[in-house]
Amino acid sequence: MPSLNGKADVIFEDDDLPYEEEIIRNPYSVKCWMRYIEFKQNGPKSTLNMIYERALKELPGSYKLWYNYLRERRKQVKGKCITEPVYEEINNCHERALVFMHKMPRIWLDYCQFLVSQCKITKSRRAFDRALRALPVTQHPRIWPLYLRFVRNLPLPETAIRVYRRYLKLSPENSEEYIDYLRSVGRLDEAAVRLAAVVNDESFVSKEGKSNYQLWHELCDLISQNPDKVTSLNVGAIIRGGLTRFTDQLGKLWCSLADYYIRSGHFEKARDVYEEAILTVVTVRDFTQVFDSYAQFEESMIAAKMETTAEMGQDEDDDIDLELRLARFEQLIARRPLLLNSVLLRQNPHNVHEWHKRVKLYEGNPRQIINTYTEAVQTVDPMKATGKPHSLWVSFSKFYEENEQLDDARTIFEKATKVNYKQVDDLAAVWCEYGEMELRHENYEQALRILRKATAIPSKKAEYFDASEPVQNRVYKSLKVWSMLADLEESLGTFQIYHNGLTTSQHTKWFKSSTKAVYDRIIDLRIATPQIIINYAMFLEEHNYFEESFKAYERGIALFRWPNVYDIWNTYLTKFIDRYGGKKLERARDLFEQALDGCPAKFAKTIYLLYAKLEEEYGLARHAMAVYERATQAVETEERHHMFNIYIKRAAEIYGVTYTRAIYQKAIEVLPDEHARDMCLRFADMESKLGEIDRARAIYSYCSQICDPRVTAHFWQTWKEFEIRHGNEDTIREMLRIKRSVQATYNTQVNFMSSQMLKATTSSTGTVSDLAPGQMGIDDMKMLEQKAQQLAAEAEQDKPKPKEKILFVRSDTSRSELAELSKQANPDEIDIDDDDEDEDDDQGPEEVQLEQKSVPTAVFGGLKED
Numbered sequence: 001m002p003s004l005n006g007k008a009d010v011i012f013e014d015d016d017l018p019y020e021e022e023i024i025r026n027p028y029s030v031k032c033w034m035r036y037i038e039f040k041q042n043g044p045k046s047t048l049n050m051i052y053e054r055a056l057k058e059l060p061g062s063y064k065l066w067y068n069y070l071r072e073r074r075k076q077v078k079g080k081c082i083t084e085p086v087y088e089e090i091n092n093c094h095e096r097a098l099v100f101m102h103k104m105p106r107i108w109l110d111y112c113q114f115l116v117s118q119c120k121i122t123k124s125r126r127a128f129d130r131a132l133r134a135l136p137v138t139q140h141p142r143i144w145p146l147y148l149r150f151v152r153n154l155p156l157p158e159t160a161i162r163v164y165r166r167y168l169k170l171s172p173e174n175s176e177e178y179i180d181y182l183r184s185v186g187r188l189d190e191a192a193v194r195l196a197a198v199v200n201d202e203s204f205v206s207k208e209g210k211s212n213y214q215l216w217h218e219l220c221d222l223i224s225q226n227p228d229k230v231t232s233l234n235v236g237a238i239i240r241g242g243l244t245r246f247t248d249q250l251g252k253l254w255c256s257l258a259d260y261y262i263r264s265g266h267f268e269k270a271r272d273v274y275e276e277a278i279l280t281v282v283t284v285r286d287f288t289q290v291f292d293s294y295a296q297f298e299e300s301m302i303a304a305k306m307e308t309t310a311e312m313g314q315d316e317d318d319d320i321d322l323e324l325r326l327a328r329f330e331q332l333i334a335r336r337p338l339l340l341n342s343v344l345l346r347q348n349p350h351n352v353h354e355w356h357k358r359v360k361l362y363e364g365n366p367r368q369i370i371n372t373y374t375e376a377v378q379t380v381d382p383m384k385a386t387g388k389p390h391s392l393w394v395s396f397s398k399f400y401e402e403n404e405q406l407d408d409a410r411t412i413f414e415k416a417t418k419v420n421y422k423q424v425d426d427l428a429a430v431w432c433e434y435g436e437m438e439l440r441h442e443n444y445e446q447a448l449r450i451l452r453k454a455t456a457i458p459s460k461k462a463e464y465f466d467a468s469e470p471v472q473n474r475v476y477k478s479l480k481v482w483s484m485l486a487d488l489e490e491s492l493g494t495f496q497i498y499h500n501g502l503t504t505s506q507h508t509k510w511f512k513s514s515t516k517a518v519y520d521r522i523i524d525l526r527i528a529t530p531q532i533i534i535n536y537a538m539f540l541e542e543h544n545y546f547e548e549s550f551k552a553y554e555r556g557i558a559l560f561r562w563p564n565v566y567d568i569w570n571t572y573l574t575k576f577i578d579r580y581g582g583k584k585l586e587r588a589r590d591l592f593e594q595a596l597d598g599c600p601a602k603f604a605k606t607i608y609l610l611y612a613k614l615e616e617e618y619g620l621a622r623h624a625m626a627v628y629e630r631a632t633q634a635v636e637t638e639e640r641h642h643m644f645n646i647y648i649k650r651a652a653e654i655y656g657v658t659y660t661r662a663i664y665q666k667a668i669e670v671l672p673d674e675h676a677r678d679m680c681l682r683f684a685d686m687e688s689k690l691g692e693i694d695r696a697r698a699i700y701s702y703c704s705q706i707c708d709p710r711v712t713a714h715f716w717q718t719w720k721e722f723e724i725r726h727g728n729e730d731t732i733r734e735m736l737r738i739k740r741s742v743q744a745t746y747n748t749q750v751n752f753m754s755s756q757m758l759k760a761t762t763s764s765t766g767t768v769s770d771l772a773p774g775q776m777g778i779d780d781m782k783m784l785e786q787k788a789q790q791l792a793a794e795a796e797q798d799k800p801k802p803k804e805k806i807l808f809v810r811s812d813t814s815r816s817e818l819a820e821l822s823k824q825a826n827p828d829e830i831d832i833d834d835d836d837e838d839e840d841d842d843q844g845p846e847e848v849q850l851e852q853k854s855v856p857t858a859v860f861g862g863l864k865e866d
Contacts, residue, residue: 016040027058030065037068045076063104066097070107074114082118090114102134105142112143116150124150125159140170148177157185176207188222188229195219196233213249220253224260235260250277251286255293262297270297278339287343291336298329337361350380352387356395369399382421390416390426394433401437409437417454420470427471428454428478435484444492451485454478455521479527486522486532489515490539515539523555530560530567537571546579557594566603569595573610582618589619596634604634605643612650621654632670641667641675657686673706681718693726704738708746 019036026032033055040048052069059065073090080086094111101107108131115124128147132140144167151160164178175198182191198204199215206215223230223238240257254277261270274294281287302325309322338361344354355376362368373396382389393416400409413434421427431454438447458473475481519536522528533556540549553572557565573595576588592611599607608631615624628647635643644667648660664683668676680703687696700719707715716739723732 030055030059030062033059033065034068048072060100063101063107066101067106070094070097070110074110087118098134103136105131105135105139108135109142109146112146112150116146121154121156137170144171152181157187160185161187161190173205174207175204176210183222186229188226189232192219192223192230193232195222196238217249217252217256220256224256225263227260227264249286250281251283251289254281254286254290258293258297267301279342281343282347284340284343287340291339295329295332298325298332301325302329348386350384350386350389352376352380352385352389352392355380355392359395366403373399382419382426385422388426388429390419390421390430393419393430397433397437401440406441410434413437418472420472422471424471424474424478425480427475428480431475431481432484435488439488444488448485448488448492451481451488454481455485477525477527479522479529479532482518482522482525482527483532486515486518486535489518519552523559526559528556528559530556530564533559533568534571537575541575550576562598562600563603570606570610573607577610577614582614585614585618588614599634601634601636605631605636605639608634608643609646616650616654625651625654632667637672641671641678644671644679657690660686668702677703677706677712677715681715684722688722688726696722697727697731700735701738704742707742709739709743710746 016036016039019032019039022032023036033051037048037051037055040051049069049072052065052072055065056062056069070090070093073093077084077086077090091114094107094114097107098111108127112124112127112131115127128143128150131143132147135143147163148160148167151163154160160181164181168175168178175194179191179194179198182188182194195215196219199212199219202212204212210218219238223233223235227235235257254273258270258273258277261267261273274290274297277290278287278294281290302322305322305325338358341354341358341361344351345358348354355372358376359369359372362372373392376392377396380389380392393412397409397412397416400406400412413430416430417427417434419427431451435447435450435454438444438450455476457476460469460473461476519532519539522532523536533552537549537552537556540546540552550572553568553575556568557572560568573588573591576591580588592607592614595607596604596611608627612624612627612631615621615627625647628643628650632640632643632647644663648663648667651659651663661683664679664686667679668683671679680699684696684699684703687693687699700722703715704719709716719735720732723735727735
């Protein structure tokens with residue numbers, strides 16, 4: 001075919017004719033040109049380019065044609081050397097395209113990327129600038145990422161900085177990216193200035209998710225580690241501004257400020273900064289950071305000095321300087337515990353424990369200890385204190401006491417008693433410590449005088465728990481002070497003889513009355529505890545005032561209720577029995593009845609046992625049995641089993657084992673299944689020992705109702721062994737029948753029926769075999785009811801029929817035939833192996849051998865003859 005447009009170098013095929021004709025008819029149709037181009041896609045590239053040129057000549061404003069043409073031209077030079085002339089032709093094509101497509105960002109991006117790949121730096125930069133000028137500002141975010149990536153890769157930081165400055169005028173929120181670039185190229189001064197501007201801008205939001213505090217630390221690290229490069233900022237003012245701004249993270253900021261002075265060569269200023277820091281920080285974390293940095297600085301100074309001395313030679317001034325630095329470092333290490341304690345006290349000046357630790361740190365320095373105690377008692381507010389604030393006053397006075405300055409110690413205690421503590425116990429502890437100090441120095445009258453002063457009723461009385469009143473008006477009800485006063489009154493009687501010149505009888509009367517008055521006062525104030533009541537009664541008992549001791553118990557019983565009164569009742573009853581035994585039996589019984597009136601089940605056991613012991617030793621046996629019977633009903637459910645065991649044991653010892661039958665029956669009725677099962681086994685064992693085989697068998701039969709064979713295999717094994725020893729074939733068969741019946745009863749539970757129904761529905765026929773046909777959608781409860789009826793019917797069939805032949809001890813049927821018949825009747829029946837299974841069939845029935853058995857001695861109990 002001849003060439004078109006007089007161009008002999010481009011040859012067209014016969015297949016191109018339809019497309020050419022279509023183009024002639026529709027020269028301005030993009031679809032026609034695109035179909036033609038798609039058809040020639042696999043043809044020669046020169047032909048394809050010629051078609052694109054023809055199309056663009058007709059349609060110079062078509063973005064689709066320009067985009068595909070430029071992409072095709074770039075694809076054609078992929079992999080070629082960038083110095084070939086074809087690259088310049090393609091660049092010219094892009095320039096021609098931009099005449100018409102200068103508003104299209106995609107063309108600009110492709111062109112700029114293509115120029116960057118050719119390593120044409122200046123031409124690429126100018127192309128980027130032309131793109132930014134040509135495109136609207138809303139399209140600039142598509143150009144800037146490529147432009148910035150291009151300038152960052154250039155070895156010309158000045159160009160990149162100028163580009164970034166232009167970029168940040170449009171997008172100031174991306175300052176972090178510029179700062180990172182500045183730090184990477186070593187322009188730290190401008191980076192610090194930019195970072196300071198970012199930190200001061202409260203509306204700035206970090207793209208990297210950093211908080212304002214993190215940005216501030218970056219600024220501090222930057223300016224402190226590069227003092228020679230950052231010259232445009234006042235480093236000290238900036239870091240100190242951060243100290244006032246971020247009060248919860250001071251350690252790192254202090255270290256940054258000190259590091260700035262160290263790197264600047266101002267070592268004394270750095271040391272002053274460290275000292276100021278460790279005296280102002282309020283958290284242990286900040287203190288640790290500052291102190292470790294301070295110690296490391298001192299070590300480095302010593303090491304540098306030693307290295308310099310080794311190189312330059314040693315003289316006297318260098319030795320003095322080195323010793324000074326070593327002494328300074330040792331003093332710093334020695335001060336660390338005290339400095340740390342100061343930090344904790346700045347954090348909480350009302351921390352009593354830390355004040356005590358501070359006193360220990362000054363051990364060996366009395367003047368500092370006194371100053372510390374004085375500062376502590378003046379600083380600590382009892383209402384805000386952490387710990388026991390009174391312990392500071394007590395320790396302060398003990399310090400004077402240990403140094404034999406009793407007058408000063410008494411002065412401290414007198415001041416301590418006037419402090420308004422938060423709790424009454426604190427003031428009570430001060431009074432008690434005051435009294436104990438006088439006792440240690442044998443000032444017994446003074447100790448009594450102090451405690452009597454503490455317990456004196458104030459002019460304005462207040463309730464013990466009334467927090468609105470000062471503790472001085474409430475301490476007269478403190479049991480701690482009263483208890484110590486009572487102890488002193490009890491123990492200091494012998495010293496009163498010497499001081500007052502009383503005779504023994506006079507002293508005893510006076511001593512008893514004074515001590516008794518203290519205890520009576522405690523009871524009148526209604527602050528006594530059960531232990532106080534017991535102590536009071538024991539005190540009276542020691543001085544042979546038994547009836548008054550019992551009256552003290554009575555007052556305590558009237559004062560308290562259950563369960564607090566339990567200890568008083570227990571001690572009272574024990575002491576009363578030990579004192580009178582059976583002499584005042586009716587009075588003792590009345591006391592026990594009072595104790596048991598309203599007694600909770602938790603505490604009833606001990607009192608009932610004590611009551612029963614009294615009746616056994618001094619009363620009537622039947623009364624003791626009645627007490628035991630009441631105890632089985634009054635104690636807690638968990639202790640009834642144990643109480644029944646005691647009841648049965650005592651009844652057997654007193655009346656004999658036959659008397660225990662009724663007790664066993666009642667225990668079986670009352671106790672839960674687990675304990676009732678144990679009682680049944682013991683009851684049956686007792687009956688079998690007495691020769692009452694039928695009674696024992698009846699007990700086993702009764703107990704079987706609560707014994708699931710799957711759970712209580714021990715019971716069924718025990719019954720089986722019993723039948724083997726005392727029964728025959730009929731009784732064993734009856735036991736097995738009962739076992740099957742119980743098994744069927746327990747198997748009617750819902751979970752068992754559900755499993756049976758599941759088996760029925762998954763039978764080999766694939767249908768529901770046990771239910772009515774066509775009832776696949778039947779209600780679940782109805783299915784369970786039907787299954788329960790079926791299981792009940794099967795259990796009914798297992799019972800022996802009246803018309804069947806009943807086999808007695810011996811029959812004409814052999815043992816093997818009997819076993820075969822039983823297997824046919826019920827395949828699930830348990831097979832018991834017997835030793836005489838192979839006996840002859842024609843052997844006649846054996847005669848029952850009767851034997852006389854002696855009556856066990858336990859039957860008679862306490863009535864047996866010696």
